[in-house]
Amino acid sequence: MPLNIFVLAKQVIDPEMPRSAFQVDRENRRVVTPPTLPPVVNGFDENAVEAALRIKDSEPAEITVISMGQSFALDVMKKPLSMGADSLVLLQDDAFDNTVDSFAVARALTAAIQKIGPFDLIIAGRQASDWDNAQVPLAVAELLGLPSVTIGKKVEVGDGRVTVERQMPDGTEIVESPMPALVTVSNELGQPRYPTLRGIMAATRKQPVVWSLEDLGLDGEQLEPQVETVDLYVPVTEADCEFIEGEDDADAGRLLALKLREAKLV
Amino acid sequence: MADSAGVLVLAETEGGALSPTAAELVTAGLEVAAGLGLPLSVAMAGSDVEATVQEAASLGAQRVYAVEDGILSTDKPELLLEAWAQICRQTNPAVVLIARTTAGRDLAPRLAARLGVGLAQDCLEVKVDEDSGRMIAHRPVYGGNAMAAVVCNGTPQMACIRPKAYEPCEPDDSRTAEVVSLSITLDESMARVKLVERVAEESEGVRLESAKIVVAGGRGLGSPEPFKDLEVIAGLLGAGIGASRAAVDAGWVPPSWQIGLTGKTITPDLYITVAISGASQHMAGCSGSKVIVAVNKDAEANIFKEARYGVVGDWEKVMPSFTETLRELLS
Ligand SMILES: Cc1cc2nc3c(=O)[nH]c(=O)nc-3n(C[C@H](O)[C@H](O)[C@H](O)COP(=O)(O)OP(=O)(O)OC[C@H]3O[C@@H](n4cnc5c(N)ncnc54)[C@H](O)[C@@H]3O)c2cc1C
Ligand SMILES: Nc1ncnc2c1ncn2[C@@H]1O[C@H](COP(=O)(O)O)[C@@H](O)[C@H]1O
Numbered sequence: 001m002p003l004n005i006f007v008l009a010k011q012v013i014d015p016e017m018p019r020s021a022f023q024v025d026r027e028n029r030r031v032v033t034p035p036t037l038p039p040v041v042n043g044f045d046e047n048a049v050e051a052a053l054r055i056k057d058s059e060p061a062e063i064t065v066i067s068m069g070q071s072f073a074l075d076v077m078k079k080p081l082s083m084g085a086d087s088l089v090l091l092q093d094d095a096f097d098n099t100v101d102s103f104a105v106a107r108a109l110t111a112a113i114q115k116i117g118p119f120d121l122i123i124a125g126r127q128a129s130d131w132d133n134a135q136v137p138l139a140v141a142e143l144l145g146l147p148s149v150t151i152g153k154k155v156e157v158g159d160g161r162v163t164v165e166r167q168m169p170d171g172t173e174i175v176e177s178p179m180p181a182l183v184t185v186s187n188e189l190g191q192p193r194y195p196t197l198r199g200i201m202a203a204t205r206k207q208p209v210v211w212s213l214e215d216l217g218l219d220g221e222q223l224e225p226q227v228e229t230v231d232l233y234v235p236v237t238e239a240d241c242e243f244i245e246g247e248d249d250a251d252a253g254r255l256l257a258l259k260l261r262e263a264k265l266v
Numbered sequence: 267m268a269d270s271a272g273v274l275v276l277a278e279t280e281g282g283a284l285s286p287t288a289a290e291l292v293t294a295g296l297e298v299a300a301g302l303g304l305p306l307s308v309a310m311a312g313s314d315v316e317a318t319v320q321e322a323a324s325l326g327a328q329r330v331y332a333v334e335d336g337i338l339s340t341d342k343p344e345l346l347l348e349a350w351a352q353i354c355r356q357t358n359p360a361v362v363l364i365a366r367t368t369a370g371r372d373l374a375p376r377l378a379a380r381l382g383v384g385l386a387q388d389c390l391e392v393k394v395d396e397d398s399g400r401m402i403a404h405r406p407v408y409g410g411n412a413m414a415a416v417v418c419n420g421t422p423q424m425a426c427i428r429p430k431a432y433e434p435c436e437p438d439d440s441r442t443a444e445v446v447s448l449s450i451t452l453d454e455s456m457a458r459v460k461l462v463e464r465v466a467e468e469s470e471g472v473r474l475e476s477a478k479i480v481v482a483g484g485r486g487l488g489s490p491e492p493f494k495d496l497e498v499i500a501g502l503l504g505a506g507i508g509a510s511r512a513a514v515d516a517g518w519v520p521p522s523w524q525i526g527l528t529g530k531t532i533t534p535d536l537y538i539t540v541a542i543s544g545a546s547q548h549m550a551g552c553s554g555s556k557v558i559v560a561v562n563k564d565a566e567a568n569i570f571k572e573a574r575y576g577v578v579g580d581w582e583k584v585m586p587s588f589t590e591t592l593r594e595l596l597s
Contacts, residue, residue, distance in 0.1 A: 015409050019546065019568055022411045031408060102375070103384055131407045131414075132527065133387050135375035142379035147344070147458040150372050153521075163462070169368060169530060170522050171467040177459045186528065187511070188521050224419075226384025230402060231415035239571045241560075249583035256559070256577050256584070257591035263575075265536045265557055266479070266503055266592065 002060035003157065005052045006113060007085065008124040008137060009045035009067050011077055013037065015129035022234070029232040031130070041079050044125025047185045049080040050192040051123050051155045059157075062086050064116060068108050070097045074208070081203035082195035088208040089116065095213045100131055101225035106139035108223065111216040113144065121162055122182040126151050134184075141182040149175055153188035271329065272304030274359035274422070276350050277322065278369060280340075282314040284321045287365035287427075289434030292325045294392055294427055295363050296435065298401055301394025304360055305329055308443075311349035311450075313338045323443035325435055330443045331357060333450055340369070342457040347373050351380045352450040359422045361401055363392070366426045374426040383420035390431045401425065409527055410546035410553075430533050430554060467522050471497075474525070477506030479536045480555070482525055484548075485512035486541025486562065487581065493519055495585055496540060502592050508532065510542045526551035540581050544569025561585065 023032040068091035124137035141148035154165035246252035277288035299306040308322040309331035378385035386403035508525040527550035537555035560573040
């Protein structure tokens with residue numbers, strides 16, 4: 001029996017876009033996505049795909065990527081397939097517009113997970129780079145009654161257990177959990193692999209499974225938001241930088257040191 | 267509810283004492299409690315919480331809940347989670363506050379889901395809206411590019427508060443509190459995740475989180491070697507040393523050096539950045555610095571929008587004379 005691994009991946013607007021492109025529609029409390037800027041798979045979720053693929057590198061495994069949203073850029077969401085994941089399940093419905101409410105997202109993902117069937121391991125990103133919540137995976141784990149381990153930089157399985165090396169503020173921690181379990185991973189896991197040409201070809205042929213709210217056996221009421229946004233705005237930072245100029249760069253360095261001394265900062 | 271905890275601070279404990287974040291949560295909690303006209307309670311659960319009871323009282327809690335159980339240890343977060351859930355169920359708080367520490371960040375979402383309510387994650391400020399009588403939480407989103415004000419609809423309203431967002435409140439030993447001991451049921455089988463090993467990174471320098479001065483480098487340094495030069499500066503100034511995520515991802519410096527949204531939060535008096543562009547996710551971890559200094563060859567770099575002093579130039583030329591001048595000034 002191959003291991004069944006589910007990866008949770010979210011489509012987000014590119015978090016590294018230039019600041020000037022970032023705009024908020026305050027009235028509707030939404031970020032306006034510039035049409036020229038393609039969305040991306042949340043960075044940590046690419047790490048999650050990579051973590052699953054590394055397991056698959058050493059033993060038989062079936063990797064299913066699950067994503068929930070109102071609409072998707074299919075070519076973007078197929079990236080995990082081109083990296084080597086086996087299948088893609090998209091939970092797509094107009095009712096799924098509130099991706100801000102972690103609990104509702106977790107409900108929908110949990111319904112999909114239960115519909116797909118038994119699994120050994122769920123791998124998610126540590127947080128989505130839009131709302132930086134770091135909540136959805138933990139809520140999914142709670143709804144499914146699973147043990148959870150966060151911020152993994154190395155994920156290994158064996159003997160029905162998962163061993164995770166976690167990145168801690170001042171070192172690492174190794175923890176172990178029985179499976180099924182949920183693990184979230186971070187960028188310390190390392191660079192996700194690039195899709196190969198063969199992978200890209202294979203991904204082109206694969207079609208995602210698309211499920212609506214109804215397919216999941218949910219009604220809108222179960223997805224009522226627990227957290228509501230009452231305001232969304234861009235904070236103003238006042239720029240009053242004093243530029244230190246000298247005859248050349250080296251001179252500016254010297255003057256900077258003198259300036260810090262004068263300001264009693266050193 | 268007459269016996270409600272009101273605003274409940276769930277405090278972490280460390281070796282028989284309250285974690286430093288508890289005093290910050292109490293500052294936030296007292297404001298919310300005053301706004302709601304409710305009492306402030308502090309709850310601790312651990313294997314050794316006796317001494318923390320007076321500590322919590324001295325911070326200004328009107329009521330203190332203490333749960334002592336030998337099987338509660340920091341290595342078993344699932345037990346602490348269940349203890350917190352039982353405390354909440356027994357005390358019916360209107361508001362629950364947790365610190366977004368390494369542990370709190372993971373415990374809070376599971377606790378919220380266990381109680382069937384929402385959670386405002388990573389908040390910088392919590393306030394009571396006079397019209398609705400609900401708590402509004404302000405939190406950075408989109409890597410710090412935007413701020414959101416959010417309201418939790420359920421009860422309790424829960425917020426996870428970023429460490430250092432609030433000043434710790436001053437303890438006063440003459441304060442007293444009503445002490446309530448709760449009995450909860452926990453058993454070992456609830457702890458499924460087991461700690462195998464903890465490896466502390468050896469570090470010689472000053473701790474980043476408490477450093478008065480921090481020096482940090484970014485991708486523009488191009489390789490690990492220039493960090494040696496930054497270490498010289500750090501040595502001269504008695505400063506901590508850090509980096510952007512780009513420098514960490516490149517493998518030039520260890521992850522423990524990372525400052526930012528997913529790294530450390532620093533609040534030094536002086537923060538000197540070299541070849542860091544100042545992405546919002548980086549600034550998220552250092553915008554509490556009193557004075558930011560930036561050396562960057564790009565005059566348009568975002569870092570200059572938040573810096574007090576800046577040099578537009580090549581670090582390879584700027585930093586040696588900066589270092590030499592510092593050495594002379596400090597000798
Ligand atoms: C969810 C998420 C979380 C993140 N968390 C963090 C985090 O915690 N911390 C963090 O730092 N980042 C974080 N990031 C990444 C962040 O978005 C930026 O990519 C990162 O901070 C960039 O690092 P940098 O400034 O070193 O590199 P760059 O943005 O590439 O900037 C390099 C700078 O060096 C300057 N430079 C180049 N050569 C020279 C020279 N010779 N002399 C002087 N200047 C020079 C350039 O002008 C440029 O401004 C996160 C991103 C995401 C999506
Ligand atoms: N809409 C979604 N679809 C699929 N996975 C998601 C979704 N939202 C969040 N996740 C997963 O949960 C992680 C943390 O997200 P968040 O709690 O929103 O910060 C992400 O990195 C994803 O792995």
